[in-house]
Amino acid sequence: MKKLLFVVLPLLALAVGVGFLVKATRNTTGSTTKPVGAVLDSKGCLECHGQKTLVKMTSQGEVPIYVEGQVLAASTHRYLDCTACHSSNLHQGKQLTMQSEVERCGSCHTYERDLYRGSVHGQALDQGSEDIATCTSCHSTGGSVHGVAAVLDLEATTFRRNIASTCARCHANESIKAKYGMELEVYESYQHSVHGKAMELASNDPRKLNKATCSDCHGSHDAKPVDAPGSRVGSISALAETCARCHRGADENYAKGFVGHKEASRSYFPLVYYGERFFFLFTAAVVFFGVLLVSFEGYRWLVGGVRRDHDDDGKGGS
Amino acid sequence: MTAISMAERMEEMASSAPAAEYIPRFGIQQRIQHFLMMTSFLLLVFTGLPQKFNDASLSQWWMGVLGGVDNARMVHRFAAWTMIIDCLYHISYIAFSTVALRRKFPIWAIPSLKDAQDLFHDFEYFFGRRTDRPRFGRFSYLEKFDYWAIFWGIPVIAGSGLILMFPVAATKFLPGVAVPVAFLAHSDEAVLAVLWVFIVHFFFVHLGPHVFPFNPSMFTGKMSREQYKVLHPLELEEMEAREGRRLAKQERDEVATASASQESAPVAADASHVAGEQTEGQSA
Numbered sequence: 001m002k003k004l005l006f007v008v009l010p011l012l013a014l015a016v017g018v019g020f021l022v023k024a025t026r027n028t029t030g031s032t033t034k035p036v037g038a039v040l041d042s043k044g045c046l047e048c049h050g051q052k053t054l055v056k057m058t059s060q061g062e063v064p065i066y067v068e069g070q071v072l073a074a075s076t077h078r079y080l081d082c083t084a085c086h087s088s089n090l091h092q093g094k095q096l097t098m099q100s101e102v103e104r105c106g107s108c109h110t111y112e113r114d115l116y117r118g119s120v121h122g123q124a125l126d127q128g129s130e131d132i133a134t135c136t137s138c139h140s141t142g143g144s145v146h147g148v149a150a151v152l153d154l155e156a157t158t159f160r161r162n163i164a165s166t167c168a169r170c171h172a173n174e175s176i177k178a179k180y181g182m183e184l185e186v187y188e189s190y191q192h193s194v195h196g197k198a199m200e201l202a203s204n205d206p207r208k209l210n211k212a213t214c215s216d217c218h219g220s221h222d223a224k225p226v227d228a229p230g231s232r233v234g235s236i237s238a239l240a241e242t243c244a245r246c247h248r249g250a251d252e253n254y255a256k257g258f259v260g261h262k263e264a265s266r267s268y269f270p271l272v273y274y275g276e277r278f279f280f281l282f283t284a285a286v287v288f289f290g291v292l293l294v295s296f297e298g299y300r301w302l303v304g305g306v307r308r309d310h311d312d313d314g315k316g317g318s
Numbered sequence: 319m320t321a322i323s324m325a326e327r328m329e330e331m332a333s334s335a336p337a338a339e340y341i342p343r344f345g346i347q348q349r350i351q352h353f354l355m356m357t358s359f360l361l362l363v364f365t366g367l368p369q370k371f372n373d374a375s376l377s378q379w380w381m382g383v384l385g386g387v388d389n390a391r392m393v394h395r396f397a398a399w400t401m402i403i404d405c406l407y408h409i410s411y412i413a414f415s416t417v418a419l420r421r422k423f424p425i426w427a428i429p430s431l432k433d434a435q436d437l438f439h440d441f442e443y444f445f446g447r448r449t450d451r452p453r454f455g456r457f458s459y460l461e462k463f464d465y466w467a468i469f470w471g472i473p474v475i476a477g478s479g480l481i482l483m484f485p486v487a488a489t490k491f492l493p494g495v496a497v498p499v500a501f502l503a504h505s506d507e508a509v510l511a512v513l514w515v516f517i518v519h520f521f522f523v524h525l526g527p528h529v530f531p532f533n534p535s536m537f538t539g540k541m542s543r544e545q546y547k548v549l550h551p552l553e554l555e556e557m558e559a560r561e562g563r564r565l566a567k568q569e570r571d572e573v574a575t576a577s578a579s580q581e582s583a584p585v586a587a588d589a590s591h592v593a594g595e596q597t598e599g600q601s602a
Contacts, residue, residue: 276502279506
């Protein structure tokens with residue numbers, strides 16, 4: 001027993017030490033704190049708009065026109081003047097609408113704007129949808145449209161690890177799903193897929209985040225519905241090509257094994273469906289048998305009989 | 319090698335008048351096999367379970383300590399190959415010792431009617447219908463179950479694991495659905511193995527009666543005579559009976575040698591040869 005302690009204790013100490021070391025290095029390299037307050041504001045907008053109490057009187061009542069300086073300071077656009085997105089004529093501009101926001105962002109990010117206009121989101125926006133995602137829906141962090149973050153920022157909603165939960169804000173939102181007839185549990189099923197697991201547990205090193213997430217198969221700025229022309233997952237052949245972008249050599253037979261976001265059922269992937277049930281019952285039965293033996297044995301041991309049986313056995317053996 | 323040490327042990331037991339305190343139970347090969355199985359299993363569990371339960375904050379913390387899932391998968395694959403090689407090692411060990419070394423095939427590991435009777439007997443004991451426990455031979459029904467479960471578990475878990483390790487290559491000759499089936503088989507079979515080992519196996523080698531806090535025979539290779547008497551009385555009796563026969567034969571030989579008044583060297587060699595043959599089955 002003592003010998004065992006001499007082995008176990010140093011090992012334990014070593015493990016704890018390594019753990020702290022790893023944690024410490026991660027803390028220094030993974031720091032996301034940025035200097036707050038470094039914001040370009042040559043027109044002095046924040047002098048008034050940086051005050052929480054600032055409101056505008058309209059026919060609908062008081063509308064807050066406060067801009068969070070802290071969020072702005074964490075934004076990748078912190079060295080752009082407010083007028084880069086809002087009107088250059090002071091106090092001529094209005095709050096951006098969904099459409100004007102796409103155009104303002106698109107005045108610099110033209111490539112992304114063009115892709116977006118052709119995407120399922122951009123087209124729904126043109127049809128007047130109020131719930132559809134525009135630029136800041138996905139790119140803003142910190143709960144404010146002004147917190148546009150760069151994709152390599154660990155906190156960014158578009159940092160590779162965070163993409164799925166960003167999509168989930170709408171695609172796993174029950175009321176939005178009901179309103180637009182989106183039936184599949186896309187987020188839930190992704191989180192329990194090999195891709196979702198790997199992404200969730202990967203380190204923050206961007207090179208190690210090469211696990212598939214929503215946008216890798218469905219597109220990001222050019223996101224398309226599965227059945228739309230040009231979809232990367234619309235047919236088995238398209239899916240095979242998409243798989244092969246990471247899984248070198250993947251063919252259509254490989255793609256046919258992709259269960260996707262739909263749950264296996266008697267008619268859809270029956271092997272998976274019955275396999276799940278078989279393994280559940282098998283595991284439950286075997287473990288039940290084992291637990292039964294352990295609990296009976298433990299019960300008889302604790303409640304009595306063993307000492308006497310021990311003696312019985314001793315007599316029998318001699 | 320183990321047969322020889324066993325024979326030496328027996329001789330030692332025979333020469334010293336009081337019974338030897340420890341009885342050899344597992345040979346070095348078997349101990350190595352168990353050690354490899356145990357270490358690779360633990361590595362697989364500690365790198366595999368967090369991947370199954372990725373939602374748990376404990377899994378995420380542990381993956382952070384390991385430096386991400388990629389490191390965990392590397393360790394997982396290393397341990398997986400260790401376990402596969404260990405199983406092949408075990409099969410070749412059995413084949414080598416029976417075919418090449420002509421040792422007795424280990425029939426005492428094969429499930430028999432007595433195991434079912436012992437199980438029934440134990441349940442009668444549990445429900446208070448009898449006060450004695452079944453008397454086991456070399457292996458109890460639970461030990462046999464532990465052993466044979468691996469013969470079902472390894473093909474399932476290693477087969478599915480290899481499919482998951484090389485999914486594209488696997489689908490060159492398997493239908494695509496093999497990958498999701500392997501995925502669920504791997505993770506569910508793993509949970510079964512973990513539950514069995516950590517609940518049942520651990521109870522009967524650590525916490526249970528007669529072994530608490532730990533039955534070290536799988537690591538030391540030997541077991542005290544007292545413990546043997548309780549855990550494997552039938553085998554002990556067999557061993558003692560064989561030992562008695564051996565002593566009787568030795569005595570007869572000595573008498574014959576004395577009466578013929580010849581040199582004793584060839585007889586002694588013969589006696590140790592017989593002892594080796596008698597005991598090698600136990601250590602195989």
